[in-house]
Amino acid sequence: MRLGALELVPLFDGRFRLDGGAMFGVVPKTLWARRAPADERNRIRLAMRPLLVRGERTLIVDAGIGDKMDAKAVDIYAIDRRPCLRDTLSAAGATESAVEIVLASHLHFDHAGGFTRRDERGALVPVFPRARYVVRAAEYEDATHPHERNRASYLAANFVPLEEAGVLDLHQGNTDVMPGVRVVRTGGHTMHHQIVYLESEGQTAVFAADLIPTTAHIDNAWVMGYDLYPMDTFLFKRAFIREAIDRGYLIFFEHDPDIAAGYIREADGRRFVEPVIRD
Numbered sequence: 001m002r003l004g005a006l007e008l009v010p011l012f013d014g015r016f017r018l019d020g021g022a023m024f025g026v027v028p029k030t031l032w033a034r035r036a037p038a039d040e041r042n043r044i045r046l047a048m049r050p051l052l053v054r055g056e057r058t059l060i061v062d063a064g065i066g067d068k069m070d071a072k073a074v075d076i077y078a079i080d081r082r083p084c085l086r087d088t089l090s091a092a093g094a095t096e097s098a099v100e101i102v103l104a105s106h107l108h109f110d111h112a113g114g115f116t117r118r119d120e121r122g123a124l125v126p127v128f129p130r131a132r133y134v135v136r137a138a139e140y141e142d143a144t145h146p147h148e149r150n151r152a153s154y155l156a157a158n159f160v161p162l163e164e165a166g167v168l169d170l171h172q173g174n175t176d177v178m179p180g181v182r183v184v185r186t187g188g189h190t191m192h193h194q195i196v197y198l199e200s201e202g203q204t205a206v207f208a209a210d211l212i213p214t215t216a217h218i219d220n221a222w223v224m225g226y227d228l229y230p231m232d233t234f235l236f237k238r239a240f241i242r243e244a245i246d247r248g249y250l251i252f253f254e255h256d257p258d259i260a261a262g263y264i265r266e267a268d269g270r271r272f273v274e275p276v277i278r279d
């Protein structure tokens with residue numbers, strides 16, 4: 001789809017499942033299960049939807065889970081990468097070598113797993129051979145100094161090889177990554193989690209990453225149990241969704257199982273998503 005001078009294409013790196021309780025924090029199952037039914041292992045359906053942005057340069061936001069997860073993880077998370085990121089890039093008329101900038105919302109494995117792969121000799125190398133990888137400096141610092149609470153989400157194989165290959169660009173603060181592409185820190189999910197504003201010719205779209213992972217998370221208090229700082233998520237999300245409704249932002253939902261993008265609307269005190277791009 002076009003947004004002024006930018007072209008936005010939702011990509012896909014497969015489906016997976018996570019525990020429904022963890023995905024909805026303090027919300028009781030009797031409520032969340034109506035929006036996101038659980039399987040026999042209490043998991044709900046999710047997807048990974050990185051975003052391709054073509055403007056002055058070719059950029060992707062996040063890169064899915066990649067192909068390095070072992071058989072145990074594939075079973076636990078029900079990972080099914082058909083189609084995978086490379087397939088959907090080529091369907092969009094792009095290749096891994098065409099990507100010039102890889103922008104990270106944060107470095108959890110379901111967002112950064114696709115940053116690296118193993119070559120024929122087993123060495124970890126960047127998946128996008130010509131790209132600079134743009135990561136918030138403080139997020140990189142946290143990811144490379146994990147503790148018991150976040151260790152399972154930060155896998156060094158996904159990002160340390162980028163630094164070793166000299167392709168990592170660490171940025172400080174909220175900044176323009178290229179014309180029309182701006183990052184804004186939300187905190188909450190991780191201390192330095194960020195979303196991406198896409199702005200051109202008076203139109204705005206926002207890649208919401210794990211601030212609003214699915215369309216089932218549009219209510220202010222529906223915050224993930226995974227979030228390290230849930231009150232920060234709540235406060236940022238409450239203000240952001242108000243802004244998104246009032247200004248008519250198109251929202252990209254990175255983990256929604258069916259809807260890649262839509263508008264958040266409000267009628268009679270009830271919030272809902274008007275889908276724009278769906279599977």
Ligand SMILES: [Zn+2]
Nearest residue numbers: 108110111210
């Ligand atoms: Zn995620």
